[in-house]
Amino acid sequence: MEISDIFKNKKNRLDKLRRTRRKVDVEETLECKRCHGQFAKSVLKKNFMICPDCNKYFSMSAEDRIRSIADEKTFKEHLKGMYSVNPIDFLDYDKVIEKNKNRSKRDEAVITGVCKINGIKCAIAVMESQFMMGSMGTVVGERISAITEVAGKHNLPLIIFSASGGARMQEGMFSLMQMAKTSTVIEKFKENGGLFLSVYTNPTTGGVSASFAALGNILIAEPDALICFAGPRVIEQTIGEKLPEGFQHSEFLLKSGMLDMIVERQDLKETIHRILVMHNYLP
Incomplete structure (x- = not known):
């Protein structure tokens, strides 16, 4: 091997290392939309996905949410392996499902199961x-209905964290039917003495906000969460008027009597635990 080949190979290795390093940096760094600060994802996860500089809330994955709420190694998933089909033969819906599976690393838009919160089974x-x-x-709809029935059968409190754009248009009327289905099951659960804590996160809109999410015995929201059926832009375009600042966000809804409390993300676990103890749910 000639000396020039040695330097060439070294240069190729260095270029490859730089490309890998740049790729890792991009993957692990997120930008805050409010203050435009750049933060390592690992730093944000330790801070409950909240911006350390301006306190802006980043979107939190379902897996991270469960990790922040459930006691370690107590969560057991329910109905895993139930997949969406294409009931109305919507064009390319199967491809959309696969794309979202790959992006989110989940098989559907909700995870359900049983866990313990400070020793209390939920x-x-x-x-x-x-x-x-x-x-x-x-x-x-089926997963939420099924976990509600599990809660009723075993006398467990039910806690749902909502984050949704609403009903899924690719499933047409089958999607809209889930509003009635989930609402009916949850009302039956409450009539039989069950406790349902509904936690709104950003955003909770459309058919979810108009069905099970609004039916909690206690309605909790994270700060500055958008909670509505139709978004502010749609309403402004419809009525031709400018809406009040903060309209449809947590703080506005709390003042209007539409929420029971707003709780910081890092305090949610302890707040939920206190509510459960107050309602005689014990470890």
Whole structure:
């Protein structure tokens, strides 16, 4: 081997290392939309996906949400392996599902299961905004209905974290039917004495906000979460008027009596635990 080949190989290795390093930097760094600060994803995860500089909330994955709420190694997933089909033969819907599976690393827009929160056993559902913006199709409706029935059968409190763009248009009427389905099951659960804590995260809109998310015995929201049926731009275009600042966000809704409390993300676990103890749920 000639000396020139040695230097050439070394240069190729250095170029490859730089490309790898740049790729890792891009993957692990997120920009805050408010203050435009750049933060390592690992730093944000340790801070509950909240900007360390301006306190802006980043979107939190369902997996991270469960990790922040459930006691370690207590979560057991329910109905894993139930997949969406294409009930109305919507064009390329199968491809959209596969794309979202790959992007979110989840099989659907909600994870349901049973876990412990400070030793108290609970039924829990967490919506995944990275999967088709948490839209509610038949599988989402079935999973939420099924975990509600599990909660009723075993006398467990039910906690649902909502994050959704609403009903899933690719499933047409089958998606809209989930509003009635989930609402009916949850009302039956509450009539039988069940406790349902509904936690709004940003955003909770459309058919989800107009069905099970609004039916909690106690309605909790994260700060500055958008909670509505139709978004502010749609309303402004419809009525031709400028809406009040902060309209449809948590703080506005709390003042209007539409929420019971706003809780910082890092305080949610302890707040939920206190509510459960107050309602005689014990370890």
